[in-house]
Amino acid sequence: MNALLIIIAIVAIVLLITGGVAHALSFLLWIGGILLVVAIIIFLVRALTGRRV
Template sequence: MNILVAIIAIVAIVLLITGGVSSSLSFLIWVGVVLLVIALIVFLLRFITGRKV
């Protein structure tokens, strides 16, 4: 699960950069933001509860 969170975070950052560089692909910014928020929520749940989610 830890690897999955890292992959989601990396994909989110790549989509944010790609969406920022190309104005025609601005929807990628929103996809990146959503993926980053999901990765952050999963990380915080794991950190706060101390168990694997």
């Protein structure tokens, strides 16, 4: 019975860590996508206006 309890506790901890990492990764992917769009817009504005800043 104690072995089963330990196995369940380990599985629960692994699932909690995995869920937290996946949520953080999802958040970072959104931030990365937004930054990529901003960088593309800035590049296009500089390319179209001819500024070399």
